[in-house]
Amino acid sequence: MTIPDDEKELAHWLGTQLVGQNLSRLIAELRAVHGDQSTITSLEAILAWFKLSDQVIVALKNEKVPESVLVKLNPLKNKEFSRDDFEAEIKKLLNADETKQFLRLILNHPAILGSNAQAILESGLSVLPRSALQDLLRNSSLLLELQELVLVEGGAYWSELPVKGEYREALNRGWERLSQKIASHTQVQRRGFLRRVLPYALTNLATAAAIIVAFFTFPLGLPQATAKAWGWQKPDAFPTNLDRSSYLNRLADEADEWFNKRPDNPAAAAKRILEFRQGCSFLLLADHSSLTPADRDWLKEKCRKWSETLDSTLVSLEKNQDTAAAIAAVDAMVRNLSNALREKAAA
Amino acid sequence: MDIEVAYREHGQALLAYFCARVQQVDAEDLLQIVWIAAHKRPDSLVGIDLRRWLFRVAHNALVSFLIRNPGGGVIPLGEVDPPLPPQPDDGERIAALRACIEKLSKEFRKVVQGRLRGESSKVIATQLGIDAAKVDKQFYMAKKELMKCPGANEP
Numbered sequence: 001m002t003i004p005d006d007e008k009e010l011a012h013w014l015g016t017q018l019v020g021q022n023l024s025r026l027i028a029e030l031r032a033v034h035g036d037q038s039t040i041t042s043l044e045a046i047l048a049w050f051k052l053s054d055q056v057i058v059a060l061k062n063e064k065v066p067e068s069v070l071v072k073l074n075p076l077k078n079k080e081f082s083r084d085d086f087e088a089e090i091k092k093l094l095n096a097d098e099t100k101q102f103l104r105l106i107l108n109h110p111a112i113l114g115s116n117a118q119a120i121l122e123s124g125l126s127v128l129p130r131s132a133l134q135d136l137l138r139n140s141s142l143l144l145e146l147q148e149l150v151l152v153e154g155g156a157y158w159s160e161l162p163v164k165g166e167y168r169e170a171l172n173r174g175w176e177r178l179s180q181k182i183a184s185h186t187q188v189q190r191r192g193f194l195r196r197v198l199p200y201a202l203t204n205l206a207t208a209a210a211i212i213v214a215f216f217t218f219p220l221g222l223p224q225a226t227a228k229a230w231g232w233q234k235p236d237a238f239p240t241n242l243d244r245s246s247y248l249n250r251l252a253d254e255a256d257e258w259f260n261k262r263p264d265n266p267a268a269a270a271k272r273i274l275e276f277r278q279g280c281s282f283l284l285l286a287d288h289s290s291l292t293p294a295d296r297d298w299l300k301e302k303c304r305k306w307s308e309t310l311d312s313t314l315v316s317l318e319k320n321q322d323t324a325a326a327i328a329a330v331d332a333m334v335r336n337l338s339n340a341l342r343e344k345a346a347a
Numbered sequence: 348m349d350i351e352v353a354y355r356e357h358g359q360a361l362l363a364y365f366c367a368r369v370q371q372v373d374a375e376d377l378l379q380i381v382w383i384a385a386h387k388r389p390d391s392l393v394g395i396d397l398r399r400w401l402f403r404v405a406h407n408a409l410v411s412f413l414i415r416n417p418g419g420g421v422i423p424l425g426e427v428d429p430p431l432p433p434q435p436d437d438g439e440r441i442a443a444l445r446a447c448i449e450k451l452s453k454e455f456r457k458v459v460q461g462r463l464r465g466e467s468s469k470v471i472a473t474q475l476g477i478d479a480a481k482v483d484k485q486f487y488m489a490k491k492e493l494m495k496c497p498g499a500n501e502p
Contacts, residue, residue, distance in 0.1 A: 003462060010465055019360070023367035025440075032444035033463045134465035147367055151360040152402045163359060171358050174375055178354065178382050315372050 010133055011125040018147045019158060021167050030140035043145045046135045047116045047128070050086035052076045056111045063105065069098050073106075080114065082131045083107070121150065124157045173318055184278040231257045232279030238286040247290035248345035251283070251299075252338045258330065266321045270314060273330060277310040295344070302340060309333050348389045348397075354382060357398055361405050368409060373416075380408045447496035455489040462486050 004013045017026050057070055057077070072093045081089060090106065091099050106112065119127040128136075136143060150158045229235065231254045242250060258276055263269040283303050288296050310330065317326040361381055365374030381404050385392060392400060448456060454475060461471035461482075468482040475482070 019363050021363065021366045021371070023363070027367075028440050029444060030463055032441045033448060033460055130465065130467075137463060137465045144367055148364065148402070151364055152398060159360075167359060167362065170362060170371070170375060171355075174358065174362070174378050174382075175351070175354055177375075177379055178386075179351075181379065181383060182350065182386055311376065312372070315375065319372075 010130075011128065014133060014136065015124045015150075015158070016161050016163075018143065018150055019161050020163055021170070023143060023147060027140045027143060030137055034138055034140070043142050043149070044115065044117075045083070046132050046139070046142065047120065048083065049080040049114050049116060050083060050107070050112050051078065051080050051114050052106075052112065053078060056109055059109060059111055060106065065102055065105065069094065069102055072098075082129050084131055085129070117149065121153050122155050122157060177314075180274050180278070181281075184281045230260065230279075231255060231276060232283045233275060237279070237282065238288065240287075240289050242290050244290050244292065244295065245345040247288070248295075248341050252341035252345070254279075255334055255338050255341070258334045263323065263327065266317055266323050266326075269323045269326050270317055273310055273314050273317070273326065276330065276334075277307060277314070280307045280310065298344070302337065306333060306337055348385075348392050350382065350386055350389065353385065353397060357401050358382075360398070361401060364402070364405055365409065369412065373412065377405065377408050377412060381405050384408075444493070444496055447493055451489055451492065455485050455492075458482055458485045459489045459493070 002013070004010060017023055052073060054077075057073075060070060061067070073090070075093065076086075076089055087103070087107065090103055094102065116127055116132070125133065136146065231237070232251070234254070237251075237254055239247070239250065258272075261272060263272045280303050284300055284307070288299060291299065310333070313326050313329045313333075316329075317323070358378065362374060362378055365377045368374075369377065381401055384404050385401065448459060451459065454477075457475060458471055461474070462468075468479040468486075472479040472482045
């Protein structure tokens, strides 16, 4: 309902809707008002313009359109029209018989069509005639197609359109999450590197010492976890010298370390949840050599679900800032996962 | 490739793409998937059209998401994609808005429909046999009324 009262602002307004956060809301509103009565099924049809160029006139002559008809069409030569306007102009210039006989042939000629797509990408929707903007509003699902076009191919005009503050908040939130994930991914990669290299390096203690020193001191340029590791984040979280049952119980014990700290504010809770989530990544990527292949599949499937729960809890926490609810959700999840691991160990 | 620079440059467009197709909470998760994919293969992204590559990954992540969550999409993606039902929340929003529009007087309703078809006040005024200033006033009042409608102000 933010459509501008001033009709001249329509093209700019629609452009900002395309790159903004509320396009789905606009589409819902347009559907509520107009219903699902799409009359035009392709974006190309809306972006197209019609032009009676010299090339088209020659082609029509070759298709036996009489000279007398082509002369009548002369006023339209080399001008650009929307389909409706073009059709109306032809009807004005030709008599009923000529229209009936030649209109379809002219409209369907492949060389007659041009497209506003490139101009839109460079200069925005103001290049479209008003009728095309109206077609877009009436056929709102095509707005998604147009949005994809301008987001992927659009030039400076589109990237410079103003966006609202909440968008920037979502992007900053996204970057926070992403840098955490990148940090944990890098840590896992480094662990994997050590596991692969150490057996060879240990044949030469000096080399091993150099690698270990380099591993702990070389700056990688990415944020590293500085908090004391707990649960599945610990370096010895996934021992290789335990039998299946002890290993599963060990994983359950490590998960229960979640309860050792009770965060009392949203930031501390988010940090604690992120640490647990990081542990889940390590668990997903570890070898679990004590387990059978079936156990490993089961464990990883479960872990993916726990990760999803943690992610969604974190998103809710960031949105609602409800520490108690977030902690309660993770408590319940950890209790369930701990029980599942212990039951599996006993099976 | 500096992932943060790339994120700042293309993240907004990707978020807009996802937000138009799924709920915001899912859009933010899908955004993570795209950038994790980019982070995992930084070398192979040098010298290519990064935006096009990111949107290809985004499209595929969206299709996978919608297959896993058949009710999670807002609108079907088009002929090449599996047909998807409208998102329940948006269905409710559309129904609520329709109910609110029905409650408007006939003339107000026609003004709203005309304006949301992109018609000018002048054209609507001619159709309704009133003057253009009255159309503007009625649209303003109808808009005010509809903003009270449940879901009208939600993202």
